[in-house]
Amino acid sequence: MKKVFPALAVAGLLTSPSVAQSVKRSDYPIQAVAFTKVKLADNFWLPRLKTNTDVTIPASFQRCEATNRVKNFEMAAAKSGKFATTFPFDDTDIYKTIEGASYSLSLYPDQKLESYIDELITKVGKAQEPDGYLYTARTIDPAHPHAWAGNTRWEKERELSHELYNSGHLYESAVAHYEATGKKNLLNIALKNADLVCATFGPGKRAVAPGHEIVEMGLVKLYRVTGKPEYLSTAKFFIEQRGQYKGYDPKSSDAWRNGSYWQDHKSVYDQKEAVGHAVRAEYLYSAMADVAALTGDQKMLASVDSIWNNMVTKKLYVTGGTGAVPGGERFGGNYELPNGTAYNETCASVANVYWNQRMFLLHGDSKYVDVMEKVLYNGLISGVGLDGKSFFYSNAMQIKNSAVFGQSEPERAGWFECSCCPTNLARLFPSLPGYVYAQKANDVYVNLFINGTTDLNVNKQAVRITQQNNYPWNGDLKFTVAPKSSADFNLLVRLPGWARNEAVPSNLYTFAAPSPEQVSIKVNGKAQPYTMRNGYAVLARKWKKNDVVEVALPMETRKVVANPNVRDDVGKVALQRGPVVYCAEWKDNDGRTSNIVVPAATRFTASYKPDVLNGITELTATVPVVKVDAANNSISTVQQTLTAIPYYAWANRGKGEMTVWFPERITDVDLITRKVEEKIVAK
Known part of the structure; x- marks a missing residue:
């Protein structure tokens, strides 16, 4: 596989020698270390990346074929037929899968996969109109476009058409493919489309706030590859169009009517x-x-800082999930974090990872990586089954018995009519190595604890860093630092908030009791004093070949309590060990979880179970559970073993009850009669 230059893409951020170096410009003060420079050997993540390559990506391509997503491009090329899927953004499932497959090619070269991708790219290119327009929902039959598309190009971009959304995913896919293979076949298609977009939109031209953002991110990536200033200026133009549309009712509380559903209710600066x-x-x-x-x-930076603070202090689930409200898949009000109706779209977790990585690169503060880690180990990977081909679109926080409470018990699905989540996961997983390290001048940041090696240049000196650990199950971390020759630089090791008595970087969640356990750090076997900077232990020294850094993080089971403004969680606790949030599932708990009580004095035992759910650390404790004796018309509590599993692993063994939050004491009982039960079941 030919490579034009080493890929420097990570988390959607890319720099390239093809950018004009003579133009001095601002950029992120910290630069992520490219995913191609980090080779994983990790027991937790590497099998997931391999499953993504071997199962998720092939299944995604197969389903794109079987559901006529590929056929739409073939018909657009022929300008004949009828759009064969449901949504005008179905084109993006192919783009996102190509993006994931391209990242995967850098990890696992595969000539057969590369050839198949080239065949798809040929079909995409043939579907593109001569001026660069690419949107199968219109091109197949321009006289009868998709109902969401409008009669003319871009007419319904603000609300429904997703024309620019499709373009954004095309751009991101093209950059990933170019970086992985050095080929320009998809990149040239993307650049032709981007040139049309830039010629159409901008000052003195057409104006719109794109209805579904991502074209802005994609244009930035193309700017990094080409150095073409129009791509960056058009991205900024789109962002600055928000809040200018006069057709909304600012007095309405309805998110669609006031524009807030699209983040179009006011200028981004406000x-x-x-x-x-x-x-x-x-x-x-x-x-x-x-x-x-x-x-x-x-x-703009001040605005995005404020928005992040609002999210992490008032709108984040304990699993890292975001978007509480099913209606509109949207953020609710402050502290609106219900469990029974939690939405938590998997795509939102993907987007949250992208956002927090960028916030870290801006500010160099570990709190952003703390949130990103919470998402990665919990709310993100819960979205894909252990088989790699079954998915959750939304990620529940509590499931009660359907016969009693009238709540359907969800199960993972192989595909969805709107299948944005499976293809989003397919593209995120293989880019994960690029989130592990970052650099700024003399500082090398260690953000994620994932086994493997990376080769860096620090002050023009070659340095290899090797990680060895059994994270997230064990907190003992080992880093071997091997400069080619002795070198002065700072190694900044993130000390996670959870290891410093901080459940999240806000008062939204706190640990029920502080831990006396302290982080310890040794270098070459000797205790190492260190200073703290923004959540990082700064190890400043002249590093010699094969210096060994050992970090011991206290790996206790902690009880988490929510801010009292989160009404659904008052009087309840969640369980966390290391970065992993736990839940109880029906399978391990006598068929029920909605009857479990976890008193304040409960102590848990952690045990690694290699044969359970592909290997997990399981938590057990003896707790009271509520039992109903229907024959004697009575209720009692009995002692029972509570078994908790990592939240990400639930719903891999069938349907049934699940809960993340446990009441600490019984304060009331809801009586539901059999007559009511029958009415509920009959609905």
Whole structure:
């Protein structure tokens, strides 16, 4: 596989020698270490990346074929037929899967996969109109476009068409493919489309706030590859169009009527709160971070900082999930974090990872990586089954018995009519190595604890860092630092908030009791004093070949309590060990979880179970559970073993009850009669 230059892409951020170096410009003060420079050997993540390569990506391509997503491109090329899927954004499932497959090619070269991708790219290219327009929902039959598309191009871009959304995913896919293979076949298609977009939109031309953000992020990536200033200026133009549309009713509380569903209710410079459709919002906030970094726009930076603070202090689930409200897949009000109706779209977790990585690169503060880690180990990977081919679109926080409570018990699905989540996961997983390390001048940041090696250049000196650990099950971390020759630099090891008595970087969640356990750090077997900077232990020394750093993180089972403003969690606790949040599932708990009580004095035992759910650390304790004796018309509590599993692993063994939050004591009992039960079941 030919490579034009080493890929420097990570988390959607890319720099390239093809960018004109003579132009001095602003950028992220910290640069992520490219995913191609980090080779994983990790027991937790590497099997997931391999499953993504061997199962998720092939299944995604197969389903794109079987559901006529590929056929749409073939018909667009022929300008004949009828759009064969449901949504005008179905084109993006192919783009996102190509993106994931391209990242995967850098990890696992595969000539057969590469050839198949080239065949798909040929079909995409043939579907593109001569001026660069690419949107199968219109091109197949321009006289009868998709109902969401409008009669003319871009007519319904603000609300429904997703024309620019499709373009954004095309751009991201093209950059990933170019970086992985050195080929320009998809990149040239993307650049032709981007040139049309830039010629159509901008000052003195057409104006719109894109209805579903991501074109802004994609244009930034193309700017990094080409250095073409129009791509960056158009991305900024789209961001700055928000709040200018006069057709909304600002007095309405309805998110669609007042524009907040699209983050279009006010200028981004005046937005201080995470609102509206969570995926759209977090793509916007990621783009705002990009543009603020690349243009030095301090006012935009201040806005995205405020929005992040609102999200992490008032709108984040304990699993890292975002977007509480099913209606509109959107953020709710402050502290609106219900469990029974939690939405938590998987795509929102993907977007949250992108956003927090960018916030770290802007500020160098570990709190952003703490949130990102929470998402990665909990709310993100819960979205894909252990088989790699079954998915959750939304990620529940509590499931009660359907016969009693009238709540359907969800099960993972192989595909969805709107299948944005499976393809989003397919593209995120293989880019994970690029989130592990970052650099700024003399500082090398260790952000994630994932086994493997990386080769860096620090002050023009070659340095290899090797990680060895059994994270997230064990807190003993080992780093071998091997410069080619002795070298002075700072190794900044993130000390996670959870290891410093901080459940999240806000008062939204706190640990029920402080831990006396302390982090310890040794270098070459000797205790190492260190200073702290923004959540990082700064190890400043002249490093010699094969210096060994050992970090011991206290791996206790902690009880988490929510801010009292989160009404659903009052009087309840969640369980966390290391970065992993736990839940109880029906399978391990006598068929029920909604009857479990976890008193304050409960102590848990942690045991690694290699044969359970592909290997997990399981938590057990003896607790009271509520039992109903229907024959004697009585209720009692009995002692029973509570078994808790990592939240990400639930719903891999069938349907049934699940809960993340446990009451500490019994304060009331809801009586539901059999007659009511029958009415509920009959609905």
